[in-house]
Amino acid sequence: MNVSDAVRKRASTRAFLPRPVSGAVVRELLEQASRAPSGGNLQPWRVHVVGGTVLQEFTALIAAKLAKNDREQAEYAVYPPNLWEPLRARRKQAGDQRYAALGMSRDQGAQKTLEAANYRFFGAPVGLFFFLDRRTGPPQWADTGMFMQTLMLLAVERGLATCPQEVWSNWPVSVSRFCSVPDGYMLFAGMSLGYADTASPMNGYTTERAALDEFASMAGFD
Numbered sequence: 422m423n424v425s426d427a428v429r430k431r432a433s434t435r436a437f438l439p440r441p442v443s444g445a446v447v448r449e450l451l452e453q454a455s456r457a458p459s460g461g462n463l464q465p466w467r468v469h470v471v472g473g474t475v476l477q478e479f480t481a482l483i484a485a486k487l488a489k490n491d492r493e494q495a496e497y498a499v500y501p502p503n504l505w506e507p508l509r510a511r512r513k514q515a516g517d518q519r520y521a522a523l524g525m526s527r528d529q530g531a532q533k534t535l536e537a538a539n540y541r542f543f544g545a546p547v548g549l550f551f552f553l554d555r556r557t558g559p560p561q562w563a564d565t566g567m568f569m570q571t572l573m574l575l576a577v578e579r580g581l582a583t584c585p586q587e588v589w590s591n592w593p594v595s596v597s598r599f600c601s602v603p604d605g606y607m608l609f610a611g612m613s614l615g616y617a618d619t620a621s622p623m624n625g626y627t628t629e630r631a632a633l634d635e636f637a638s639m640a641g642f643d
Contacts, residue, residue, distance in 0.1 A: 427577040434582035434613065435519070435538065436621030437545040442614060444472065446579065447547060454572035459564035466565045466609075467552040469600040476548050479599050483540045483592060496590040496607050507631075515628050522622040539588045543623075545615035550589065550596055552606040565609055572612070582617035582624075585610060 447470055459465060471479055486492075504512060516527075525531035542548045551565055573583045589596060589611030596608050617624055 457571040545613035
């Protein structure tokens with residue numbers, strides 16, 4: 422598989438098969454992804470992976486907190502306040518597609534259903550958490566994003582699917598304690614990893630991408 426194919430096939434998968442992924446495969450993917458670029462070669466990311474009974478224990482912990490509405494202070498705002506156009510419309514369209522795949526409207530509790538699925542890693546057998554030293558800044562956040570993208574493309578090559586999940590930044594205390602992460606690290610994001618359930622409607626739609634002229638300009642070319 423070439424890179425172009427991997428980019429086209431990568432998607433945010435929201436329904437996974439119970440088929441396990443071995444620790445050896447996950448380790449290999451992470452080692453390969455470490456070739457991702459980072460300014461000054463800082464390699465600022467720290468990754469914690471959970472699977473098997475450990476993942477089940479963790480997702481049960483979060484489910485219990487959700488049931489009691491026992492929330493935590495988020496690490497950061499995933500979206501800017503008062504989101505503007507065209508960003509607002511893009512986000513709404515993506516959300517509407519997810520709700521339609523569920524066969525529910527926002528008013529029918531689709532948002533709550535999706536939230537609960539997020540915190541189960543959508544049924545994936547592997548969950549990953551990405552941390553950063555709190556002394557780092559936006560450039561290192563971008564580096565970690567490139568590391569995650571590299572990992573996701575490598576997963577496609579292996580026939581695996583992923584879903585990056587900034588939503589996990591809403592549970593910094595629980596995740597950090599469960600993963601025994603040292604003080605001074607912030608939770609940046611999570612990720613689901615496994616084999617896609619291609620029969621699920623949650624994986625049966627494709628989000629649109631803006632036309633080139635909407636986001637790029639070029640000069641000095643014929």
